[in-house]
Amino acid sequence: MNHDATKNGEDLKRQLQADLDDSFDEELEMELDDSRLERLLEGVEKPGTDGEAGPGMDRHFYFKELFRLQSELVRLQDWVQNQKLKVVVLFEGRDAAGKGGVIKRITQRLNPRVCRVAALPAPSERERTQWYFQRYVSHLPAGGEIVLFDRSWYNRAGVERVMGFCSDADVEEFFRSVPEFEKMLIRSGIVLIKYWFSITDEEQHLRFQMRIQDPMKQWKLSPMDLESRRRWEQYTKAKEAMLERTHSDEAPWWVVEAVDKKRARLNCIHHLLSRIPYQDVAHAPITLPARVRNPDYLRGPVPKEMYVPAVY
Known part of the structure; x- marks a missing residue:
């Protein structure tokens, strides 16, 4: 039981890290878009700068x-x-x-x-x-x-x-x-x-x-x-x-x-x-309810042609 709890905890940690990485990637994607534009500008005259860029963050x-x-x-x-x-x-x-x-x-x-x-x-x-x-x-x-x-x-x-x-x-x-x-x-x-x-x-x-x-x-x-x-x-x-x-x-x-x-x-x-002066808002602890499982429930098959092709 302890082994299962540890494994579940590690899986949750990995998923949370993956979600954080995804958030980072989302912002990085927009930033890379700016960088791509800079590369497209190579060779384009930048008036008033004499080719010198200011210090970046x-x-x-x-x-x-x-x-x-x-x-x-x-x-x-x-x-x-x-x-x-x-x-x-x-x-x-x-x-x-x-x-x-x-x-x-x-x-x-x-x-x-x-x-x-x-x-x-x-x-x-x-x-x-x-x-x-x-x-x-x-x-x-x-x-x-x-x-x-x-x-x-x-x-x-x-x-x-x-x-x-x-x-x-x-x-x-x-x-x-x-x-x-x-x-x-x-x-x-x-x-x-x-x-x-x-x-x-x-x-x-x-x-x-x-x-x-x-x-x-x-x-x-x-x-x-x-x-x-x-x-x-x-x-x-x-x-x-x-x-x-x-x-x-x-x-x-x-x-x-x-x-x-x-x-x-x-x-x-x-x-x-x-x-806007703001403070933390107190929330009741969130507890995920147990999923109801019905022994009579059978999941119906989904036709293959309905799936988006897994190109990636």
């Missing part, structure tokens, strides 16, 4: 910190659920600034029923006739939920303004309305956190080049993205006006220096955790 340290922060995110998720908090996090920044990368790392270990991403497409004809904030309101969280907006109502102060999709009067009305709108959200009990991901002109150029070189990433480059590259200075002016007119004590902007992707991810997640 130690990979072992990065993984260790990322997994530690992700475990804290799980604790935060537990607290949000337990306290029925409503959390909204906005991620804004130029195209290729790294918003999607940090959102992936935040959601990677979390329950999608608790933490979800809102990435809205261009408004429909009907939505264009609605109150501007209306289509965003339907994505706001209920108690016990976290919503990450991959771009948000600040589209009006950025892409819509620069690309001429709205009038100057629309922009001015937005700047008058958004502080009141956000105060309403906060008064309703929503925790609102706003991040702007900041990259340099040279870094955006490099990241666009990476996407052009890589067939697996070219789908990320829309005609709008390419036009935004041409209008860098107009976007800069729009960003400066947005930060100046929508930064407030109630709903401040937080700027993430995002030229170094790894540091940006760690810094953003660390800061997010610091904005």
Whole structure:
């Protein structure tokens, strides 16, 4: 009996280690994707760098910190659920600034029923006739939920303004309305956190080049993205006006220096955790119930043609 218990314990240990390795591989897979893009860029001019790359973060340290922060995110998720908090996090920044990368790392270990991403497409004809904030309101969280907006109502102060999709009067009305709108959200009990991901002109150029070189990433480059590259200075002016007119004590902007992707991810997640005080939630011990075994039960055969071919 003791021998069986020891063997079962060792098997469980091996399975837990395998699961941990799988989690590591999942993150490594995304990191190797970044490395693959770097290799594709060999021979491509890197403007403003003279061929010299900045000091990178130690990979072992990065993984260790990322997994530690992700475990804290799980604790935060537990607290949000337990306290029925409503959390909204906005991620804004130029195209290729790294918003999607940090959102992936935040959601990677979390329950999608608790933490979800809102990435809205261009408004429909009907939505264009609605109150501007209306289509965003339907994505706001209920108690016990976290919503990450991959771009948000600040589209009006950025892409819509620069690309001429709205009038100057629309922009001015937005700047008058958004502080009141956000105060309403906060008064309703929503925790609102706003991040702007900041990259340099040279870094955006490099990241666009990476996407052009890589067939697996070219789908990320829309005609709008390419036009935004041409209008860098107009976007800069729009960003400066947005930060100046929508930064407030109630709903401040937080700027993430995002030229170094790894540091940006760690810094953003660390800061997010610091904005919401959370504690451990007490749970009753979990006991796996014994499986009910019926002597009359016979498992029916599954036809071979129903199985996915074991190519690997």
